[in-house]
Structure formats: structure tokens, C-alpha cells
Amino acid sequence: MTDARSVYSMCGMCATRCPIRVTTENGMVTWIEGNPYVAGIDGALCAKGSAGLSLEYDHERPQSPLIREGKRGEGKWKKATWDEALDYIAEKINAIKSQYGAKAIALADRGGLFTDLTKSFVKAIGSPNYLDHDDTCAKNVNMALQSLIGYSRGDIGYDFANCKYIVLFGRNVFESLQVKEVNNILDAMEKGCKITYIDVRATVTASKANKFLMIRPGTDYAMILAIINVIIREKLYDIEYVNRYFNDFSELENFIVPYTPEWAEKETEIPAFEIVNVAREAASAKPKVIFHGGWMLSRYIDSFYASRGLFILNALLGSFETKGGIVIAKGAKDAGKKGLRSLSEGIPEPQDKIFDATLPGKSLGTGHVVNLYKVIKTGQPYNIKALFAYRYDPMASLPDPEEQKKVLDNLDLLVSIDVNYSETGWYSDVILPEATYLERSNIVCVQKGQKPNFFMRRQAMKPRYDSKQGWEIFTLLAHKLGAGQYFPWKNIEEIWNYQLEPTGYKIEDFDAKGFVSLSKDPIFMPRDAIKFTTPSGKIEFISEKITKVGGKPLAEYKSPKNPEEGSFRLVFGRAAMHTHAQTQNNLYLNEIMPENHLWINEKEASKLGIKNGDKVEVSTDGYSGIIKAYTTAYIHPKAVFMYHGFGSEVPLKTRSFGKGLRDTKFQKGILETVDPVGGGVAYLEAMVKVKKA
Template sequence: MFDNRVSRRTFLKATVATGASVTVGTTGLLSYEQWLEASENAVVYTKNTLCNGCTNRCGMIVSVKNGRVWRAKGNPDCSNGLGTLCGRGQAMLDQPYATSGYRVTQPMKKVGDNEFEPISWEQAFSEIGAKFKDIIQKHGSETLFIGQNPKAFGTFYLTRLADALQIPTRVTHNPSCNTARNSAMPLVYGAVHSSDINNAKYIVYVGRSPADGMRPNQARSLRIARDNGAQIVILDPRYSNSCAFGSKWVNIRPGTDLAFLLAVMHVLIKDDLYDKKFVEEYTIGFAELAEEMKKYTPEWAAEITDVPADTIIEVANGLGANKPASLIEEAWKGSVGCSYENSSELGRAMACINGLLGNIGKKGGIRFSSDPEFGKVDGPSPKAPKGLRRLDEVGAGDTFPFTVASQGVTHLVVKKAIDGITKGGIVRQNNIARNFAGRDVMVKGLKSMECLVVIDIFMTETAECADYILPEPTFLERREIVENKGMRVCITDQVIDKIYPDTKPLDEIVAGIAKAAGVSEFFNFTLDQLNEARLKPLGIAYKDLLEKGYITYKQPQKEPVEGEVEKFVKTPSGLVEFFSEKCLKENYPPVVRWVPPLVSPDPSNLNEFRLIWGKYATHTHTATITLPSLAYVSKISNADWIWMSSKRAKTLGIKHGDLVIVENEQHTAKLNVKVTERLHPDCIFMPGHFGQFATRLPEELRMAANPNDFTPFMMEKFSGTMNAHETLVRVRKA
């Protein structure tokens, strides 16, 4: 447990530094007045670092007083936060001081079901290395995997370790987030785009809510676009907080966004609203696309989407009239990331509309970013494995030929452990047991492995399934790898001393495992040597970056000037591909088409709903529920209540605040209900942050249920994502 007491020595040092005069008695104790004076006059120093509250990694300037984090503000040079920190970022300052009963403070080894004993680092490394070598010798390296939340620090070290051990399977949290989008859009223009929201005149958000999401700069762009007079259409079955900035909320039936966009393309093509010159010069497959779109009329889509045909025509006209400063925003999770059996096709449709608008590289259109070419550290580098089939069946000619290889199909890897196929792996800060659908399958699979190593800060649901738990210090207690955000390089730097001395940062953990596994030659460098090497081609001094936190790099831009479309597009043909030869080769339809959702509620069953879920701005997935301040905010704001439309609630005799039973074959829970006009009547909405079942989590941090409890194990056929919203539940008054 963290010791909050302040020693005589600490305050004597503080008083000497500040010139304060304090008399200490013979007992060595300070009076309250003396303590208060020394505390108030203590030296304050600041350090630049990056927030770890989500993957956006906003820059923060942290003030430290008496050896503890005191306060923080945003780094104005940060391209994501733009000098601001959201509420989550401020709450993350409490993470080092989290409840010790939930914090992992030393290496642990499983000695029974959810029973662990502390061991030394030497024992942990030795046993893990020996078990991995034994698995590789008996079953092959293809039976192991590496899993993480894909941030730069973990990506570099764990990918390097996977290459050193010839482990082909690398998975992330993305199949529970945005893998469908990330796998589909590149088929059209080679990458996932970003949007010039500030300068756009007509914007369509598809299931995305920047005001409830993750990046302060994107929420700010939404406000700037509104203030500039842009028309903002929000396609969402829920009236999210972003709708307050929008011009039009399209209350669409969940799971039917694809039908809406197909009909938009029908109108764009039929009424000659697309950019003909752009299509002729920079695209292929337009004739095939036009032929396929003929059948997707606004009237056809209206029946499916519950959106009037006139609204569909209005949106198509708005996009066409304002091109090229009009766009379909790239979204994230929403309806395109991992939610429906048609999420990947929706990603293709979004990209095709942008292609028809000719907005690539244009002001108010879409863009593609490039990363700096970081330098490499001296010494041997391991080669990536070749010729080994991945556990998740990702790759050309396999089950999931389009899925982003660096993201994988995490839940399939875990499920295969039940049948003895997946033998073990390393999971870092990726709470698979809680954050993927099919909870029972995930827990059983994780527990079935011969050697599962979890690297984390807390005793999460996934950590409780591990054979070994290796503790890291929090982000404020460690230095990480140099990374980039936009055209700036940045770094997470250590702000305070480690609170628990027996924790180790990832670079030391990986080096220890590598040595025990016999591949230490690939890790004969320090973190500082690596960072120096990465910065060398950019002409940036390491000490300057540590001092400033963010520095714009001077490497020549790879992004073309506006209008050089052919340099933006990264497809095999170098053109926007409405017709995909890659899809044809893999026996998948080469042109985007209608794919219905897997399930739909029965209109005759008044108690049946589709379960959809999303985020509040106060939390990042389930990770931030460990922060007491955010848990308190969630409780007093009733953030863990489900939403139900007023129309359906009236039919069922349910009133605002009532306790209801939500159930299906997977799970049953009693929850309070928010009755609202802000939701499509076909569905209920449940926030995705709650429902933790880790046994060591303090009771005051436990809240409500999680949508993954109700969702069975599934995989979208295209990308393998978990079909998070393909779930039906019954709701009745408790």
C-alpha cells in the first residue's frame, strides 16, 4: 500500500530549498503548523509527458510537489489536445495512487484458480522463458501470440519480441473497436482517411460522436465547422452530445447505415452530382459501381432504414452541391468499426462516396497522413516470421484475407485455446476478458492456455486468468519510446519516482523475457539509446524533446500538395478503386453491395430490442473505471443507466428511473432506465464502460452491467470483428 506519510527528512529538504524556517523537536515530528508551512512552500517542478488515458496520447505538463503529482495542464504544442486536457486526462493523475488491493505491485504466479503468490523477477523471467521455449519446441511458435493495446511503446517492444521468437500472431483491442473500418477502407483508396472538418461545408458523421469520444481537437473542429456555417448531418440511432452542434440528426434504424449510404450513392450517380472529371482521371470501376447502385433507390432504403426517402435525397444533394468541400467523416467504432455483419461494407461505402465527391487532398475534403522515418538502433534486428499460419487465420488466401495484420482477430485466438490450439501468449494492457464479446468463452480460453503472461498495472479480469502477472509502473512513473502525433514527435517521460519499487517498465520486462528465452541479442540496447537512434534522422536532440515534450520534425513532407491525388492513393493501381481486384481474387464481391444485419428485433414482440452501446466522454472503454473520481461522476450522473425510447417505454408501462430486467440467453441484469426521445425505438442503448467482474476491484468502483455480457461470441465474415451490436435482448419491468 502506498504510504501517505511525509518524513522529517522530506520536509527538511523542502524547507532548506524554500528558505523556510522550521524548528523540529527532539521527537523528529513536525507540528501541524510546521507541516503546513513546509508543504505550502515546497519546491514545484514541471515535466512534459503524454497522457495515457486513451490512444490519443495528448501532451500534458505535470507539476510535482513534495514528490507527488500536484496538477497538470495541456501542452499547447500537442496536435491532439491543443493545450487542453479532458476530464479523463485530469483524472489519470490519480492512477499512481490507486487502491493497492487492485494494483499489482510485484510479479505474481498462479497457484490455483484466481489464486496467486508473489515471486521474484528472476523466477518469473526464468519460468516464462523456459515455458515458451518448451512450447515452441513441442508445438511450434505459431501456437503463441502477442496481444496489446496498440500504443508505440508496446508495439515496438512486443513486435520485436514476437519477431525474435518467430511468433506470427499479433493481436490488439481493435477487433472490439475499429478493425472492420480499418480493413475495408484501404480496399478503396489504400488507407483510412482523416477529414478536414474545419474547412468542410457539408459533413456526414456515421455513428460517430466527437463530443462523446476521445480527442479534444476533434470536438473543437466540430464546433469550428458549425461556427463556419457548415451543414453537419449526424447519422445515429442515438441523439448524442454531438447532435447539439449538428444541423440535422438522422434517427436511423440501427444496423442499416449501409443501406442509407448505398441510396446516397444511387442519387449522386443518377443525378450527376458526383465529380465526373475526378472519376474519369483518378478512379477505376465506376461503370461496375454505377450498375450495382441502380437498385438501391431512396425508396428501397427508406423501408430498411426508417428514414424518409426525401431525407436521403436531401443528404445526397447536400454532398453533391458542396463538393469537393463535402465528405463522409472517417468514424471510428460506431456502426463501422466492429458492430454489425455489414460494418466492413459500410466502410467501403463511406470511402466510395468520398471518391465520387472528388474530395481527396482538397480543402474541406479528406487527407491521408504520413509518419516520420524513425532511425534504427545499432545491432542485429530480428526478421519477421514467414510461412507460418496465424492463429487468427489472417492473411492472403486464409479466412480473413483483408483484416489488418497488425490488429488481428483477438477473440478467435483466445477461443482456440479451449481446443488446445493456442498454447500461450503475452497480453499487455488489453483486458480481453472484459472488453470482448462472449465473456464465458474469453475467460475459459484465457484460462486454458499453458502459459499466459499478463503485463498490467491492475488486477483486471484478464490478469485473473493469467499464469504470470508482471507489473508495470503507471505512465507517470516511466519513460517510453519516442513516437509521433501528426507532424510532431513526442515522448512519455517519467514524472515521479516509482511508488512500488518492484514494478518494471515494459522495455525491462521484454529484455528479461528475451534473455530467458534465448534471444537477448536483439535487445542489447537501452531505452535511451533507442530513442537517440530514432530521433537521429529527424535532426532532433533527445534532450530538447525531453524538455519540450513535443517538437515538429523537419523531415521532408511525404504528403503531396493539394490536388496531387495520385500521390495520396495507396492502392495497387494507384487509383481510387470502386472495383477491387483483391476482393475478386479472394472470392469476395469486388463492388460494395447491401449486406443485411444478422439479427433484427421482432416487431410483434414488444419486449424485444436490439442492444447497442457506445461511450461517454468521462470514460475510455473500461480502463478508466479504476479512477475513483470518474466512477463518482458516473454514479451521480446516472451514467450506467440504459436508455429506452419514450414510445416503447410507454407501451411497456416503464417510467424514467424504473428498475428493469434486461435479459437474453447470455445474461440477465437489473438496471435503471432513462426514458428519452433521443433514441430510435428499435433499440436500447447501454454505455460500454461498466460491468467489471474482477474480484479484487473495490466495491465502490463496481457499476451496472456491460453489453459484452449479453453478446455471444461472433465474428464478422469480412474482418473477424466481434459484431458488437448484433444482439437482441428482452426488457421488462422488474
């Protein structure tokens, strides 16, 4: 007799964490689909989400704790019990704490909805050093937004479903996809919404857009300044909104005068009339217009200002906190409800400051992973000797992995906690296998938005191997490290009840749909009473935050250097079926895209004697690799492109091992090259040479 049941949970194949419904038979997952009760999801999944079954039943993932026996990266491991692995970690950590203090321990997290657990763990063991991956993603966006309106990137949402005009600078929404976002954009397009897409190459998003404009690499900021110029010069902005909410408008008005469309045409290679048209078309749709501020905007040395300029455009057109614009995301309190209880409640604050709080010459904010590497290398302002990498793979995501190895060799302990074998895990001292998202429950989370919700990821089946759920791992570690009093949990239900107690909701309230909605209707602040969280309570062109780190409201534009003859700027991005460097070994997804190719402009390729499909050598600063060429008219002549995440160096991942090239290995010498104000890694400042192999 078949025991079939449905479990409402959350996908874990990428960081979007779409709500899902899982079908099990006799305790084994047999089907995954999008949650039919969530608007915008409506039962849909992307290719990655559908491949969750392949992840679950794959044997090429860590099956038990592993302790390194050979040299770091050599691939010699001892299979261990959990007690052996945790005791090994505890012995190392206690020695480090004895010599350097708890501040010598850091945890780098992928980030997301469940970080209350990991932040509480770090706090419980007495360290201030929690950080996430944001330097390699949206740090510039986050800092730019905070400096302008006070809210962080996690505090806003894009109301694409009701938008009339969308401008995307390299935000490749149809490949770096989120199911709900894509469905909302498609719905808006059916209702007449227009999209303008600007990038150095024609992506899938370019093919869906009403207009695609190919821009010279590194000149996004120039075009953004010119659009601001047109909107101010022609008085296309929302005068009432600007007068009510904009501080220092006259300073912006004066700054922008020289940055005309005619000037920008010489920089961007986009005709002046096209720039004027974008400004006028956007203004005609105001306030239901979105200039996307960027998702992964770790690109150029001026990407902070590019993002700030994009958010200024939204402010000028009155699109903040309006239907069809950028909405300030609401939480439980905004819905008149009590929020979840934090797991950190009652845990003493660490005595020390986070590692880069007093670091000289640092950019905005703290917890920068690039700064962590500096501190590990130099021992200043204090030593970091232990690093936990939780669901985070800096050696695959940060530039120059060989330079990273030299830095990480200064650690006494490197621990990887992950579902997959990662490049960082392969270089670690200990690998602790986390159960897959289908095998684990997580703490209750809040999804903020126009209609906020509490969501729950529920275990659909028991772990197939000797892996553990994240909450179990950190509870066990806390007990081994003498902080068990702060992690008294015996099961996930105890954690859920603790979190939910102030809210009045019960675990069974999640049974019917997998979530609890906190508001029946969308929540908006009154148009004439929007509360921004800047010091002035208004939109601040001039920001004290920026001034304190030596920055300006908007910097004077500096033209990017062109690559030398025979060289190209290396650009990378994501494919719709892969998540960063995580899914290339997935059986289903590997079949669709097993390796990456090098996009190169067909005219430039012809000069080099390269034809489509030829093998080419890509090189930079003593490193080179062979890859197939994809010649096309739809990439700028000064750039070449490869999809990120390929070229795995973990031999146990047999499907992806050595397939394609790793873009980060060509980003030589730029590990510490960041936007000086926002702190985001300036990946696209890497240049490479190409020749026929």
C-alpha cells in the first residue's frame, strides 16, 4: 500500500527559495512543483527547481563528515563520525580562543531568510564576526540605497506586475531568474509594459525587451548621468514628489549640467537620441516606472555610483512607495502583527567589534568578505584564525582563487558546511554535510513585501546519508563549544514554537498552504506621508554616510580604460539552468549545459582567425585555459563573456570536473579591487588575451 502525502516547503536550488509543494510516496520524494497558493508562483518551477529530485538522489555529494588528512586541497580525507568531526573542530576552536580570543573566529554565510540561526550561533560563541556573500553580489546596491533613502535592499521590492516601463542595466531577469518576478514581468508586458535593456551583450532578457542598447563596457554610469540630465533639464520629474521628499535637489541640479546625452554618446557608443528617448519614455510612465537598481552589481570601480544614480532616477520620477514602482517592503509590525522571536534573544553581545569596524580606508558598512581576507593576511586589527563557510563558496565566487589559498593558509581551521562539494570545501580542514533542502526543516522566516508572510520550510523526507539539518549542526557545535545554554533545542518544533510564541500563530497554521499571510491587502504608506529612514527623513542626495568614507553624492565621471590591442574585458554572468557554481554537476542540469563557451564579437574573432566552435586560448598574467568560441555580433567588440561557475576542480564531481573554464581564475590580481565607496568587488576590471588554440 502506498503512503502518499504532500508537504509544503521552500526550494533550495538557488537563493530565491520559491515556495513549493512536495509529493512523497513511502517516505521518498517523487514530485516537486511550485506552491499553487502563492500568487506569481501558481504551481510553476524553473529548471533548477525541477532538478531538485536529481540533487536528492545524487551520490556525488558529501555523505558523511570528512576530516582532511593530506595537505589542504590535496583531496585526502578521513571519513569521520559526527562526534569525531565536532570534537576535532572544538579542540581547534578552543585552542584558538585560548590564544586569540573569540574574536578570532568568523562565519561567512550565503545569507538569506534563515540567518537568525547563524547570527545567533556566532553571537553565542562570543564572536562579532558574522558576514555574508554580499561583496560579490549586491553590496554596492545595498549601500547606494541606504545612503539615499535609508532602507536597505532587503527592505524594498519591485512591483513589476503593475509597472508600465522598466529599465534594466545588465539585470538579466530572464536568465538570473526568479519565477515570481519573471511571471510578474510577463504579465505586465501583456498589459503593455515596455522594457529597455542595456548591456554589453544580447542576453535572453534583451530578446524579450522592446529595445536593446549595446553599451561600451564600463560606461553604465555615464548613460545614467545623461538620463538624469534629460529628466532634470526638461523638467520631466515629478515636481510635487521632488519638492516634498527630496533634500538637496539644487545640488543635484547643478552637478548634472555637463553630463548631456551628446557627451554620453561619446562614452557609451549609444546615440544621444536613444538616451533622450529612454528618459522621455520613462517619464511618460511615471510614477509606474522602474529603473532597476541592480541585483548583482559587483562589476566596475564606479558601480556604487551607477546604482545610486539609478535609485535617484526612481526618486525623481516618484516611483518609491507606489503601485507599479519600487515598494518599501512591509513586515509583521506594518501589518499590525507581532514579529517572530529572535533566537539571539538573551545572548550577551560580544565584547569586541567586528573585524573591519576600524579598518582604515574601508568602504561603507562592515562585514566585507574582502576585508576579512585582508585581516586574515595581515593580522590587523586582530587575528582571524578560524573560518566557518556555511553554504558559501568564496573560492568559487571571489577573484583569484590561487591568491585566496595563500590567504586562507594563515587560518588554523577552515570548516565547510554545505550540501555539495564546493571549491572552498575541497580546500577545508573539515567538511560537515548539511541535509538537502528536501531533507531538512529550517527556522520560520519572514518574507517582507506588500503583503508580508511567515513561511516555513518543512522536511519532506529523512536524510539519505549521514548528513544533518542546519539547526542540528549549529546546536551540536554550540554545545561542543560551551554555548549550549543558548541552543537548548531538541527538535525543530521547539524552535518553531519559541519563534512563534509572541505572534499568536501555531505550527498547525502552516499546514494548509505552507505559509501564514499577515495582511489580506497590499500595504502602502500614504503618498503624502512616506517615511524614509535617513537622518532627515527624506531622500538625501547629500549623504553623511558617503562623506564619512571620503565619497561624494555622485562622483565626477571617469572614462574607463580600454583594453590593449588584442585584449578584452572579461565579462561573466549566469545561465537560467545553473546557480552560480552549485549546479554544474547536477545530472539533469549538466545535460542541458555541461560546459561554458567564450562569447566573442564575430568581427574581432575574424581578425584573430577564429571561427564559431574553434578552440581558443584565453590567458592573463601567467594563467591560461582552452575553451570553445561562440562568435556573435551580439557582444561588444571590447568584451568577451563566459558563464560563471564552470571548471570545477573537485574530482569527486565527475560530471563537471574540468569542464569549461572558471572565470575567477582569470581575475588575477583583483582580489582586493573593490568599489571604494560601496565595497562591491570590481570583477569586470579583469582583462584577458584571446588567440586560436
